[in-house]
Amino acid sequence: MGKAQKKTGKGRLDKYYKLAKEQGYRARSAFKLIQLNKKYAFLESARCCIDLCAAPGGWLQVASKYMPVNSVIVGVDLVPIKPIPRVVTFAADITTPQCRNLIRSEVKDWKADVVLHDGAPNVGTAWVQDAYSQSELVLMSLKLAVEFLARGGTFVTKVFRSVDYNNLVWVFNQLFGKVEATKPPSSRNVSAEIFVVCRDFLAPKYIDPKFLDPKHVFKDLAASTAATDKGTSANNTQANVFHPEKSRRKRDGYDDGDYTLFKKVPASEFIRSNDPISILGAVNKISFETDEEKEWATLDVTSADVRANCEDLKVLGKGDFKALLKWRLALREEIGLDVKTKETEELTTEVVDVTEEVDEEQQIQEELERLNAEAAARAKRDRRRANEVKTKTIQRMQLQMTAPLDIGLEQHDASLGVGQEDVFDLGGAEKSLRKQGGLSRLANGNLDELDESDDDEAPVEEDQDDEALDSEEERERKAQQLEAELDGLYDAYQSRLRERDAKYKVKEARKDANREEWTGIREPDSDEEDEESEADGGWDKMEQNKARVGESDDSDDSDEEEEVQRKRRRPTKDNSPRAAKRSRLVTKLDDSKPTAASRTAQVWFSQDIFKGIGGLDDVEDEVMAQDDDGMDVDEDEPEDLEDEHDMPSPDSDDDDFDIVPQEPDDADDMWDVEGENEDEIKQARISKYGLVTPEAMTLAQQLVNREKTRTQMINDGFNRYSLNSKEGLPSWFLDDESKFYKPNLPVTKEAMAALRAKQRALDARPIKKVAEAKARKKFKAHQQLEKAMKKAEGVNATSDMSEKEKAQQIEKLMRKGMSAGKKAKKEIKVVVAKGAHKGLKGRPKGVKGRYTMVDSRMKKELRAKKRKEKANKKR
Numbered sequence: 001m002g003k004a005q006k007k008t009g010k011g012r013l014d015k016y017y018k019l020a021k022e023q024g025y026r027a028r029s030a031f032k033l034i035q036l037n038k039k040y041a042f043l044e045s046a047r048c049c050i051d052l053c054a055a056p057g058g059w060l061q062v063a064s065k066y067m068p069v070n071s072v073i074v075g076v077d078l079v080p081i082k083p084i085p086r087v088v089t090f091a092a093d094i095t096t097p098q099c100r101n102l103i104r105s106e107v108k109d110w111k112a113d114v115v116l117h118d119g120a121p122n123v124g125t126a127w128v129q130d131a132y133s134q135s136e137l138v139l140m141s142l143k144l145a146v147e148f149l150a151r152g153g154t155f156v157t158k159v160f161r162s163v164d165y166n167n168l169v170w171v172f173n174q175l176f177g178k179v180e181a182t183k184p185p186s187s188r189n190v191s192a193e194i195f196v197v198c199r200d201f202l203a204p205k206y207i208d209p210k211f212l213d214p215k216h217v218f219k220d221l222a223a224s225t226a227a228t229d230k231g232t233s234a235n236n237t238q239a240n241v242f243h244p245e246k247s248r249r250k251r252d253g254y255d256d257g258d259y260t261l262f263k264k265v266p267a268s269e270f271i272r273s274n275d276p277i278s279i280l281g282a283v284n285k286i287s288f289e290t291d292e293e294k295e296w297a298t299l300d301v302t303s304a305d306v307r308a309n310c311e312d313l314k315v316l317g318k319g320d321f322k323a324l325l326k327w328r329l330a331l332r333e334e335i336g337l338d339v340k341t342k343e344t345e346e347l348t349t350e351v352v353d354v355t356e357e358v359d360e361e362q363q364i365q366e367e368l369e370r371l372n373a374e375a376a377a378r379a380k381r382d383r384r385r386a387n388e389v390k391t392k393t394i395q396r397m398q399l400q401m402t403a404p405l406d407i408g409l410e411q412h413d414a415s416l417g418v419g420q421e422d423v424f425d426l427g428g429a430e431k432s433l434r435k436q437g438g439l440s441r442l443a444n445g446n447l448d449e450l451d452e453s454d455d456d457e458a459p460v461e462e463d464q465d466d467e468a469l470d471s472e473e474e475r476e477r478k479a480q481q482l483e484a485e486l487d488g489l490y491d492a493y494q495s496r497l498r499e500r501d502a503k504y505k506v507k508e509a510r511k512d513a514n515r516e517e518w519t520g521i522r523e524p525d526s527d528e529e530d531e532e533s534e535a536d537g538g539w540d541k542m543e544q545n546k547a548r549v550g551e552s553d554d555s556d557d558s559d560e561e562e563e564v565q566r567k568r569r570r571p572t573k574d575n576s577p578r579a580a581k582r583s584r585l586v587t588k589l590d591d592s593k594p595t596a597a598s599r600t601a602q603v604w605f606s607q608d609i610f611k612g613i614g615g616l617d618d619v620e621d622e623v624m625a626q627d628d629d630g631m632d633v634d635e636d637e638p639e640d641l642e643d644e645h646d647m648p649s650p651d652s653d654d655d656d657f658d659i660v661p662q663e664p665d666d667a668d669d670m671w672d673v674e675g676e677n678e679d680e681i682k683q684a685r686i687s688k689y690g691l692v693t694p695e696a697m698t699l700a701q702q703l704v705n706r707e708k709t710r711t712q713m714i715n716d717g718f719n720r721y722s723l724n725s726k727e728g729l730p731s732w733f734l735d736d737e738s739k740f741y742k743p744n745l746p747v748t749k750e751a752m753a754a755l756r757a758k759q760r761a762l763d764a765r766p767i768k769k770v771a772e773a774k775a776r777k778k779f780k781a782h783q784q785l786e787k788a789m790k791k792a793e794g795v796n797a798t799s800d801m802s803e804k805e806k807a808q809q810i811e812k813l814m815r816k817g818m819s820a821g822k823k824a825k826k827e828i829k830v831v832v833a834k835g836a837h838k839g840l841k842g843r844p845k846g847v848k849g850r851y852t853m854v855d856s857r858m859k860k861e862l863r864a865k866k867r868k869e870k871a872n873k874k875r
Ligand SMILES: C[S@@+](CC[C@H](N)C(=O)[O-])C[C@H]1O[C@@H](n2cnc3c(N)ncnc32)[C@H](O)[C@@H]1O
Pocket: 026, 027, 029, 030, 052, 053, 054, 055, 056, 057, 058, 059, 060, 076, 077, 078, 079, 092, 093, 094, 095, 118, 119, 120, 121, 137
């Protein structure tokens, strides 16, 4: 038996439920028809289909999908069905004549190829009753089917496994050539439903009405129920006794004619019965009503427990049932029905044996159910706990009881890698440091002292205030360290991502190509070699330069070189666009909003380990001291420059850090050449890149069409996204924000259409080669024309010709000149060397003008050859 499926709650939401949702079917039952049709293929050839009990319309959807277009599909149900394309539906009870009339009016005198029936009354409390009316419903649908089906047609119906099943199948067999019962995989195992596919309708001229009369078809119901009484229901009652803790399904329903839930048997019946176990499993109470029974109740063997147990058997456990069975045996001996033959232990073993027989399959299934339920409950519990913790944390955050760092970061997240312990356990680290008395010393930068004191166990007395201050600084330092580490990890992650990103690689390759082309900013008087070194740029070249500068300090022409270097490094107070652009190439280290990289660098270099390393501190100080005006310095005032601004001079040691980083994101900025002004560049950029996004186009159109004013647009710019302070936020966060935290600008259809049109126009433009060829042609034509005109002038100048002759000659020349470049290609006729032309030498019959003989295979073979060559080349 397959894995048990839950019939309640989420157990219903199985694979087919999800599939139905995905594929737009109204009910998961749609897959039952799909699977039935896959097996018997009755829909593809059907031209007319009637679906009885069709709501909500899953089967109708399938029929409409699989049946040929223009076929007639009719759906009926008690409840109205939402419209489905190509399907006619109405609400009616299929057991009534009105329904029949409605169908008739719909299909006219057509005959249906397929009649479907998936009807099910509400299966609930009175199971026997339901099963019966289900069978009745089947019979009613069969009645309609035989009326509307065409000869050879198919009737598909759902039948519940019940005592009526065989009778129904018998009737089907009388009316159809082939009858097969099947359970499609999408039908739940726990469901008692089964589908009967009746094919090849015999369409007899006369059908005995008894075939369709429930009274006749199901008349031996009682007999069959009695016959099955010893079957599953007997097992059920036995199981009730041996596993009273488990609730059992009544697959067989209630006994025929006995619809009461409460059952009572006299004690005498229980004592005298040969099947006491069935009685214990089936009844609620054993009563002591007759005198004899009342006497038994007073006997010693009938203890108070036994009497109490007899009052309500439904609440008893296994032990109580055993006690009752023991009591029965004892009483039987007492009243002389039995001689003492068996020991009660034996009975127990017998009982156990019987138990094992009881529905072993069901036990397995129930065990599985139990295990599944337990696992589900455990998972649910865990989920609930996790949610509770999260909710609490959020509440605490809202009450400002904790920092947001708590959320989302697992304390022992492996992805954070090494160092997370001290990262997240600042308190612990602080405590251990304080214990060692090294915190304040660490804060004072006395690393050596701290190292020494590592071995020293004696605690050092410290001023309380100092300690608090120290711990604050320490905390800050740690936090900065943590941020630096996180930034490092994030950078590594980003570079890993980029490495994987093919687009990025292409971009980088292009950039590299651009960089190679870039020859740097040339000083008019700098020599060839210097230009090269500048052009190449890069760390190595700079190192070489530095070394050379250092060496050249002693050389004779040092002053000259120094001057060149200084000129190259120092910004001038030149207001020309070139100077402005160059100043842009230099990173403004003192920008009031520190960039992520500079902040990271600051944090990195703020670590104690860098303290005392020559030059670094100075650089840092200089970085801090530099101000915005730093770029507007007169070239003629080098001393001032050095005093006021921190651009390193060639003589200082700090020229190690004379880095002129290139702006990474926009190579175009670098191409600002002398003479161009900012506005022009801006305009060029707009014409090249402007209005490339649908949002930009929408805004532009709104502005042009006066749907929005400029002020409105400016006002729109002040939204919750525009005033976010980005200061001090980590780069990963800012990256994320830039991707996802931005206003959702409206995009109109018109804007999209305009953009598409623009793109189409771009696509329609010829490629460079074609354009060049066209231009060449035009140029040649122009030359020819000029030549012709010169000749015409010559003709005009001659006196040997009459005016008429001149005119004729000139016209000829001009015609020739005008037609230059428009030479019509001589058409070559292709003659395939097959049939009559095969093996022919010389001109084939009926072919005039230029021709070429081709082999029919030649083209294909040539292509194949080229393809192979290409593939080989690649390899
Ligand atoms: C299981 S649903 C049918 C699902 C349908 N095959 C589908 O795929 O959407 C059973 C339907 O039978 C209908 N039904 C039950 N008794 C009926 C009756 N006497 N006449 C018409 N419809 C009936 C119910 O209203 C219910 O919608």
